[in-house]
Amino acid sequence: MGKWFPKLYDSLMSPLERRGIQGVRKNLIQKAQGKVLEIGSGTGLNFPFYLQAEQVVAIEPEPLMRKQSLLRANKSRVPIEVILTGAEELPFLDNSFDTVVGTLVLCTIPDPQKALEEIRRVCKPNGQMLLFEHVKVNHPVLGRIQDWMTPVWRRFCDGCHLNRNTLEIVKHTGFHVRHIERHYKNIFVVIEAVNRK
Numbered sequence: 001m002g003k004w005f006p007k008l009y010d011s012l013m014s015p016l017e018r019r020g021i022q023g024v025r026k027n028l029i030q031k032a033q034g035k036v037l038e039i040g041s042g043t044g045l046n047f048p049f050y051l052q053a054e055q056v057v058a059i060e061p062e063p064l065m066r067k068q069s070l071l072r073a074n075k076s077r078v079p080i081e082v083i084l085t086g087a088e089e090l091p092f093l094d095n096s097f098d099t100v101v102g103t104l105v106l107c108t109i110p111d112p113q114k115a116l117e118e119i120r121r122v123c124k125p126n127g128q129m130l131l132f133e134h135v136k137v138n139h140p141v142l143g144r145i146q147d148w149m150t151p152v153w154r155r156f157c158d159g160c161h162l163n164r165n166t167l168e169i170v171k172h173t174g175f176h177v178r179h180i181e182r183h184y185k186n187i188f189v190v191i192e193a194v195n196r197k
């Protein structure tokens, strides 16, 4: 990844955050309970919204993103540590976490299926997974535009795919999806799922 992406990430997100994404984060993140794993925590935009968690272990493979997130981790109401690693091979024991959180991240992870299998492994039976993701829309024109834009978008936005069928991948991995909420013309989706083992 170029250094410019982590440096500009908060500024690029700021207009979207003000137009509603921050509200979606807040509603979702405050549901995280117990020992929490956050995958691909970026600059820590979710950190201020952890209220009920006992402890948050965040993972982030990009050193500059991690460094920026430490400022937010230090100000958080709950203890947060940020480990420099990726989601496809998690350095945690089986059944370690009550909640797993991911926001705007399964679009970027090179192997989302593998990451979700790892999440299932480290998440306790009946533990919850809380996701907020952008996905491929079920609309013939918009969906095709997402396909068409993805190769260029990926190059400039840190490997982000505009056209991932994340909900299908989540279901395929064996999670029980208990709640779905669609936002912004169905481009964004909140997924709350239970880890049925």
Ligand SMILES: C[S@@+](CC[C@H](N)C(=O)[O-])C[C@H]1O[C@@H](n2cnc3c(N)ncnc32)[C@H](O)[C@@H]1O
Pocket (backbone or CB within 6 Å): 039, 040, 041, 042, 043, 044, 045, 046, 059, 060, 061, 062, 065, 085, 086, 087, 088, 102, 103, 104, 105, 108, 109, 110, 158, 160
């Ligand atoms: C678009 S940013 C989202 C950051 C943050 N979750 C948020 O909501 O603002 C995508 C993040 O995924 C991280 N990422 C990329 N590959 C990853 C991987 N294999 N495992 C975990 N995170 C990854 C990137 O470094 C980046 O911080």
